[in-house]
Amino acid sequence: MIALRRTRIDVEAVLDTVRRQDAGAVAVFLGTVRADPGVRALDYEVFGPMARAKLREVADAARARFGVLAMSIVHRLGHVPLGEDAVVIACSAPHRAAAFEACAWTMDEVKRIVPIWKSELPPSPAKARARRRRKDRAGPRRPRASPPRRG
Amino acid sequence: MRVRVRLFATYREIVGRGDLPWTLSEGGTLGDLLEDLLAEHPGLKPHRGSMLLAVNREFATRDVRLRPGDEVAMMPPVSGGAP
Numbered sequence: 001m002i003a004l005r006r007t008r009i010d011v012e013a014v015l016d017t018v019r020r021q022d023a024g025a026v027a028v029f030l031g032t033v034r035a036d037p038g039v040r041a042l043d044y045e046v047f048g049p050m051a052r053a054k055l056r057e058v059a060d061a062a063r064a065r066f067g068v069l070a071m072s073i074v075h076r077l078g079h080v081p082l083g084e085d086a087v088v089i090a091c092s093a094p095h096r097a098a099a100f101e102a103c104a105w106t107m108d109e110v111k112r113i114v115p116i117w118k119s120e121l122p123p124s125p126a127k128a129r130a131r132r133r134r135k136d137r138a139g140p141r142r143p144r145a146s147p148p149r150r151g
Numbered sequence: 152m153r154v155r156v157r158l159f160a161t162y163r164e165i166v167g168r169g170d171l172p173w174t175l176s177e178g179g180t181l182g183d184l185l186e187d188l189l190a191e192h193p194g195l196k197p198h199r200g201s202m203l204l205a206v207n208r209e210f211a212t213r214d215v216r217l218r219p220g221d222e223v224a225m226m227p228p229v230s231g232g233a234p
Contacts, residue, residue, distance in 0.1 A: 045159065045160055047157070047159055047208075047224060047226065049208055050205060050208040050224065053208055111229060112229065113210070113229070114229060115159065115203070115205075115224070115226050115229055116229060117159065117160040117226075117227060117229060119160070
């Protein structure tokens with residue numbers, strides 16, 4: 001399955017698309033939105049028709065190169081909140097080495113040739129103001145009092 | 152001849168639109184179009200070396216001859232992130 005989605009990706013459903021009786025391994029990679037300082041979410045933009053074609057090309061190449069049985073790639077678009085999955089890659093193979101390798105190679109290729117761009121969304125102005133207010137109320141930082149001595 | 156130029160992400164922001172009808176002389180190449188576009192939108196010049204170019208949704212080099220109606224895409228390097 002190759003798909004671009006604007007809603008949360010159902011990982012189990014993606015895994016089901018690659019399960020096969022002749023597979024002894026299913027590998028999955030989830031690319032998730034990391035809470036870097038000042039980042040509230042990521043926003044993904046796509047050149048849709050070319051991205052779909054390139055995702056198909058990468059999946060076909062992975063099948064040929066690693067002998068994987070099935071490969072699915074689902075990429076999220078638009079606003080993706082912290083911690084949620086931006087990309088899910090799942091593949092099945094007769095043995096685990098091929099599944100692991102194909103999954104890693106596919107993610108690198110997606111980053112290299114699939115026209116999808118991300119931009120960082122900073123915290124909303126209201127949240128940034130609230131954080132500044134909290135900081136102001138707290139006053140200057142003082143060293144913490146040492147614990148009471150015993151005895 | 153007329154072609155359609157599409158710009159994405161930061162390039163769209165620099166130019167102010169994502170879709171530009173463009174006219175160039177018959178037999179012009181992708182490189183010719185790029186130079187014309189950079190002359191008209193100098194804000195794109197710093198990106199000249201890293202731009203990904205595609206014609207009709209396939210990556211293309213600057214020597215490719217364009218045909219009427221071609222769709223040319225100018226794209227920043229795709230989403231980074233450390234491996």
